[in-house]
Amino acid sequence: MLGAPTFASPLRLSVSERGVPFVQPDASVRLSVSDDDRESASFERAGPRERLFFKSDEVRAGIVTCGGLCPGLNHVVRAIVFALVHSYGCSAIKGYRYGYEGLTASGVAPIELGTEIVRDIHRIGGSYLGASRGAQPLSEMVDSLVRDGISMLFTIGGDGTLRGAHAIATEIAARSLPIAIVGVPKTIDNDVAFVDRTFGFETAVEQARTVLQAAHAEARSARNGVCIVQLMGRDAGFITASATLASGEVNVCLVPEVPFTPTALAKYLEQRLAARGHAVIVVAEGCAAQLGDTSGDSRGAKRDVAAALAARIAAHFRTIDRPIAIKVIDPSYTLRSVPATADDAIYCDQLGRYAVHAAMSGRTDLVVGRVHRELVHVPLEKVAGAARRIEPNGELWRLVLEATGQPRLV
């Protein structure tokens, strides 16, 4: 908290004659829903507060999007702008260009945002503000905020971005500035700790399912047809596993969290092709280690995991002199550069609005995220650096095994 919230919220939502159902100060959401785990951690519930730290119509806000693209980015930006303008009467909003770079001297100048400008941006993929990766000089960024008179900065980005946001918040605290830093976690891989689901993930799975349907068509249309699809997921296989379940037509699912060997896979394919005549394989881009590729974790290397896998499989079947028709599909950026599905759109809208509510109340150094379909505040310190992974003994992976029928591939 930047300080005591003393101003009355201008929010006038006529739900009833009694007015708005503001969130109670001490409302919280528990992380665990198991009965046998009653002492689990809990987070503060997000939403509009009755008392604000900022005089809302004097607020000057900034928005920045960082890292790779993710479906719904523009939707979050639009929601922040709409909430600032319509709910709080704030009209001074700067959109920083191309990530944290836009907060530095060498960056492109920010643009003034308003409801007319952002009105239709949710219909189009990508980032309206532009994005970039990488850290920037901390004090230079805080100087920019001070120069622009910013009272709250919304940062939408992944792990690195949130670490950066925490550093900015820390520097702001050190300088005793009244600037709120509120993050919205963005990772298409859905691997943010403490958060059930990140925005854009579901859209990516929807896109991935379409690709898997194409892969199924390719595999089924050839005699001994094998089609390998490579999906995003450098460290976590959530997209790959979820797309497998959504498709219902995948025969082998390979993720970074679960060991497999190409040899065991090829052996299993022998059986599968003999019995069924075709196979669809989906592999997360982060499975280089399982392929024995310890050379490097550079992105380039990992991007070729499906092709490497195809080469191994093809070699195996040449060895046993059985012809197969093997194909590779790498949809790459097409999963992430699309507008959000309806469900993601709802989520993005809420994330953007609740980020504004959090900042207005003086909360800072936190993100808004979803736990059990409820939005909560998670301190940036906790969320940055932590990560979720598929639990090989957990329910998601068991569902994948039920759906594919694949054996242990080691």
Place this chain on the structure above:
Amino acid sequence: MLGAPTFASPLRLSVSERGVPFVQPDASVRLSVSDDDRESASFERAGPRERLFFKSDEVRAGIVTCGGLCPGLNHVVRAIVFALVHSYGCSAIKGYRYGYEGLTASGVAPIELGTEIVRDIHRIGGSYLGASRGAQPLSEMVDSLVRDGISMLFTIGGDGTLRGAHAIATEIAARSLPIAIVGVPKTIDNDVAFVDRTFGFETAVEQARTVLQAAHAEARSARNGVCIVQLMGRDAGFITASATLASGEVNVCLVPEVPFTPTALAKYLEQRLAARGHAVIVVAEGCAAQLGDTSGDSRGAKRDVAAALAARIAAHFRTIDRPIAIKVIDPSYTLRSVPATADDAIYCDQLGRYAVHAAMSGRTDLVVGRVHRELVHVPLEKVAGAARRIEPNGELWRLVLEATGQPRLV
């Protein structure tokens, strides 16, 4: 429970060398996630059990779909068949035709189901088995199950269907028959008590959003353009409210749970058109009461609520001599007769599989449903007859008000 589960599960999912992570006998999920509500009710966690009541490969299963169509129906049927065949080695599966009618003497004969037959049905909307509304003679239905040697019946349907399933289970208990009755709640309106979300709901919202985008195009393209969209929702406005949030372009949202008067609405439209030149209104079909239509709750009457509203608004603007261009869109069945989105597909797959797991373990007289993204068993007695509604003082409606900026319309 039909009796003690004594058989070892044949499920061989090689998650690890230790084998399958079966659900522990006493695992449960709490209904409330608030910290201040620690004594809330909880439900048994769903999933595969280590011990089964039925000798799985001797099982004879039946599946029936009832009531109106819902996206994902075929997906649930496919998942049940796949789980029965691939996970449990069961090969005797009857698909009863056209709802409970198929369990009576006057019904169409059931079809034998197998994985080849259902392989592609999830790609196509509707119900592969056919469906119908209405109750059928109880003892005749149980007689059919006995005649066909059925050991487990899966009923997929809405409130009436689940009440029927409970009656069948009660009759079976009275006759001391070893037949499990497991339901999958199906209501596109998402108004099942104790269950976060019903399958198909999200798909319906996705479709509805597309319609709202068309409505927005119509409204914005005319001078003083007003477009009214009527959506499903006889008693609950969940589709209408969620589509409003997903669209981000709705100006007035009207649901059965929140009072409004056509006069107050027309007055507000005056302001809105003067300020912005167009308006998109979405109204749930169940809003006849607010329009003063107390004549009847017959379906036909309710279906015309948007047209009735348009007539009222047009009359108001004629009175004040201001020309407007008003249009009505009623997408009706197009929301529900489509294949499921990826996220719904994942849910349908899990529902179908967990329904099979429940029945195999000897559980009966219950449904499988989702609470906080976890699947649980809810007794049929509890779920049938109860219903969820939008809480006018709750979060969902507040989000709608934030998104539309609409005032109280009374």
Place this chain on the structure above:
Amino acid sequence: MLGAPTFASPLRLSVSERGVPFVQPDASVRLSVSDDDRESASFERAGPRERLFFKSDEVRAGIVTCGGLCPGLNHVVRAIVFALVHSYGCSAIKGYRYGYEGLTASGVAPIELGTEIVRDIHRIGGSYLGASRGAQPLSEMVDSLVRDGISMLFTIGGDGTLRGAHAIATEIAARSLPIAIVGVPKTIDNDVAFVDRTFGFETAVEQARTVLQAAHAEARSARNGVCIVQLMGRDAGFITASATLASGEVNVCLVPEVPFTPTALAKYLEQRLAARGHAVIVVAEGCAAQLGDTSGDSRGAKRDVAAALAARIAAHFRTIDRPIAIKVIDPSYTLRSVPATADDAIYCDQLGRYAVHAAMSGRTDLVVGRVHRELVHVPLEKVAGAARRIEPNGELWRLVLEATGQPRLV
């Protein structure tokens, strides 16, 4: 022609060292492709000319969209702006608001158009400029063009709009003004004479097919299920017939051009339901006459043709005491308020550019349209007032009969 084209075109398309392949002055396209019809009419080929009437960078252009919405409207507007700016260096472009009304004193003021403003409008349905129906005072409109210094007006609209454009061109000729009037025919019904296909038609058929798939799901999922879909087409059944062919799942197709009686239809349905258990019927909104509704050609009356048909069919089956499940779907505006398909987008882009090429060369009082996939100029006088209809003895209707297997229904 407004006069002799004396300026050299600035078009610099480096197809080869020789430069742009301008269209030859006397190039033409024949209407008939039959060998036995060698003396058929032909139209001037459209495209960029080497010599222009206007000094292109001094041109002041206006654009107006009229009548009902049609997929691709924004695409045509965008293409006109891009061609004016990028191909001809013209920067003074006015977008008149809400149809011909925007050319009158009581209209909303026009907006200045440029490439930044229209850059993304093709992604969104509707008309960015707004549209309206109805005629406006001729001299007032020409006065507005003179006042704004307009040298070329692009009018995108249907039959009434093109008649209006011809009247404007005639008045301009009477006043000896150097203003070119170039139309782009817009009718979602595809019933423009001399023109193979109008833009937006294909998109509407794509949308209609989706609706027919939903109808098929509804019909097939009920015992004796009948689903009636009403599609656009007041006088011409092209959308209805084409959607029937695209769907492959329609059992009866009803269009204004081909007689049928509800009684004959009901009799045929008896057979169909006995043999196949379900039926999908699609009817063009203009079939009121066949239903014996001679009361009026008011739009309202016609819009209910599917409901009227359903009532007749239901009455017939009640008479013979056979239960059927009958449903009606009227997708109405959802067919027309969407962005264009890829193929329509290509066509819109070309129409917009060729309209600009035509005007620049001094051509006036004409439309650009497609004949055999070639773009031509058709004099406004010829195209306005004429109309295409489905020929009951022609190929399109024969294909419909082959696809549906429906008999003569009289």
Place this chain on the structure above:
Amino acid sequence: MLGAPTFASPLRLSVSERGVPFVQPDASVRLSVSDDDRESASFERAGPRERLFFKSDEVRAGIVTCGGLCPGLNHVVRAIVFALVHSYGCSAIKGYRYGYEGLTASGVAPIELGTEIVRDIHRIGGSYLGASRGAQPLSEMVDSLVRDGISMLFTIGGDGTLRGAHAIATEIAARSLPIAIVGVPKTIDNDVAFVDRTFGFETAVEQARTVLQAAHAEARSARNGVCIVQLMGRDAGFITASATLASGEVNVCLVPEVPFTPTALAKYLEQRLAARGHAVIVVAEGCAAQLGDTSGDSRGAKRDVAAALAARIAAHFRTIDRPIAIKVIDPSYTLRSVPATADDAIYCDQLGRYAVHAAMSGRTDLVVGRVHRELVHVPLEKVAGAARRIEPNGELWRLVLEATGQPRLV
């Protein structure tokens, strides 16, 4: 022609009391629509004939699909089956598996086709029958047809397939067998000579446009963002050029038919990025030669053309020390493994039906294809081996240049 058509057609399409409008024996369609080219070639018009060579209900038909997948393949197969069964009363239809391989001893046995089996296959991409590439022993294939008592074989495939079909027809003629061979040209690249458009092409363009929209999002969201999309088109750039026009957001379009050098391209990108900050490039897979890759025309080599281009561009910008963000997207099979668009579906339906009409009348050794939206018969001898290419001085390429504004890149 196999011989004189002596049987009366059973086609009973009650267009009018006079019956079916059969195609007149001498109807033809001219290739050229230019007025100044009145002596151009013409082809026989396709469609149902009044007199048949075969006694239709005794016909035994075979269908085979060959080569790579193409949207609409299943639609054509379905239409052939529906026409055979419903229009001609034929019930003996064999679907040969996996291309010409299915006509050999080592092939998988054919499956019996009927309307129930193929009813829903048009909803799903791929080839229901399976396909394969490559030639098979001629006499072995004809022996299979004789063994199976086939009276007409429908071959759906590309250039190699049609050459094979001509060889089969020639062998059949040599053996004086009464077997009709009718082809349906299938090439997603749309490069069949004499044929305006091949089925599936438009669907591929629709898919490609979606990918280009993603590419635009990627390019626009990064500072100096460049996104290169590689599309199908080994020898002809029709997909690439058409997707460019459909997108309206491509800045550079590269096809095999038009020369360019990577150096000239990089120089142009310098200007483009300085002026506009981003660029979308689309390149056909067949552009290896322009990249100086003369090593081979093997498929593998060509598939990497976008990556090779990206490497060249990146190297150039490193040399001049200007940072750019360059990405590559290769959607590969996702363009071709999807169901057909509505317009393609209509075309596929007509192609399948007219192929049956042609065979029934005793015509053989030909394909059905579209010229100016009219279906015609083209002798296999003419169509096989010939090919269409983009004409660099023609209208299509000029439209691309107008749309992209790209200069000559040599």
